[in-house]
Amino acid sequence: MEYGCRDKVVVISGGTSGIGLAAARAFWRDGAIVSIVGRDSAKGMKALAAIAGCKDPEAAVFPGLPEGTDTLSAAEGLAGDGSGTRDSSVPGTTEELARLRYIRADVTKPADCRMAAAIAAYYGKDRIDILVNSAGMYQEKRIENISVADYNRIMDVNVKGTLLMIQACQPYMLPHGETETGAAEETGSAAEEMAVAGSAGPGTAQDRCIVNIASDAGIGGNYGCPVYCASKGAVVSLTKALALDFAPDIRVNCICPGDVDTPLLTAQLAAAKGGYTKEEMGDGYPLGRIAAAEEVAHVICSVASPANSFMTGAVVPVDGGLTAMG
Numbered sequence: 001m002e003y004g005c006r007d008k009v010v011v012i013s014g015g016t017s018g019i020g021l022a023a024a025r026a027f028w029r030d031g032a033i034v035s036i037v038g039r040d041s042a043k044g045m046k047a048l049a050a051i052a053g054c055k056d057p058e059a060a061v062f063p064g065l066p067e068g069t070d071t072l073s074a075a076e077g078l079a080g081d082g083s084g085t086r087d088s089s090v091p092g093t094t095e096e097l098a099r100l101r102y103i104r105a106d107v108t109k110p111a112d113c114r115m116a117a118a119i120a121a122y123y124g125k126d127r128i129d130i131l132v133n134s135a136g137m138y139q140e141k142r143i144e145n146i147s148v149a150d151y152n153r154i155m156d157v158n159v160k161g162t163l164l165m166i167q168a169c170q171p172y173m174l175p176h177g178e179t180e181t182g183a184a185e186e187t188g189s190a191a192e193e194m195a196v197a198g199s200a201g202p203g204t205a206q207d208r209c210i211v212n213i214a215s216d217a218g219i220g221g222n223y224g225c226p227v228y229c230a231s232k233g234a235v236v237s238l239t240k241a242l243a244l245d246f247a248p249d250i251r252v253n254c255i256c257p258g259d260v261d262t263p264l265l266t267a268q269l270a271a272a273k274g275g276y277t278k279e280e281m282g283d284g285y286p287l288g289r290i291a292a293a294e295e296v297a298h299v300i301c302s303v304a305s306p307a308n309s310f311m312t313g314a315v316v317p318v319d320g321g322l323t324a325m326g
Contacts, residue, residue, distance in 0.1 A: 006032065009130070010027045012024050024047070027304075037104075052074045053087035078097055108164070130210075132211045135161050138228055146226070158228070208249065208251065210242070211300050213257070253315075
């Protein structure tokens with residue numbers, strides 16, 4: 001499926017697993033220049049291998065990250081021999097693999113976010129077109145059992161991490177006098193640069209987009225996870241506020257998935273200690289099941305697509321009809 005994101009520069013926090021990983025795969029196969037951001041280098045390298053079509057990502061060969069190295073492209077570990085068997089239907093030239101990069105960063109730390117944005121922009125020729133804030137955490141605890149540490153941990157990742165990544169990436173997302181291909185062009189004055197940026201029509205290279213990942217729990221409530229609901233509700237409101245503040249230069253939209261079959265859900269089920277199963281979770285949805293990560297990734301790519309250049313401030317449920325039940 002084509003989304004029109006070829007040569008777009010995409011940054012995805014939480015891109016090493018789950019929804020973020022699925023979105024990274026979809027953007028990369030669409031021809032985008034993709035940087036995935038995460039804290040765990042080993043997990044990041046396996047994610048690169050999985051996106052690049054290695055049939056056994058665990059067996060993919062990467063050089064060890066030298067001390068102080070914070071980024072690695074798929075081309076550095078997968079272009080040569082010994083990289084594990086790859087799916088022949090997946091792009092595989094050195095140039096194609098070089099469009100896929102892992103950046104080690106903790107989204108709760110301002111300096112890490114600034115570094116991640118700078119690295120992604122460096123390999124994107126000084127620009128970022130699309131930011132997907134997918135890093136997040138979930139915890140089930142009733143209000144009487146929540147500690148200050150619990151609150152801080154959830155809010156730091158889900159809310160502060162989203163805000164910090166936006167702050168870090170925003171300067172690279174503002175128009176800088178670009179041509180239709182997205183490359184900066186020489187202009188004689190600041191006024192001419194503004195005219196070039198302002199002349200962009202629907203779907204041109206100047207279209208920039210932030211996609212925040214919230215939750216159906218940020219629209220309605222949910223049992224047993226009040227702080228998680230509060231954090232995702234904050235992301236929904238942040239999205240609407242920034243859509244106003246950033247217009248007309250940057251579009252800001254929010255995706256609100258229901259339960260999705262990801263490692264985060266696996267951890268949730270483990271924490272529940274057999275209290276419920278994946279199948280039982282699906283029974284509560286009008287569609288009778290939970291989502292696959294790829295289904296949510298499709299919506300992310302569609303919202304970020306230049307074809308949706310008039311879409312901003314939207315909050316999009318992808319929840320199998322759950323929020324339609326009221």
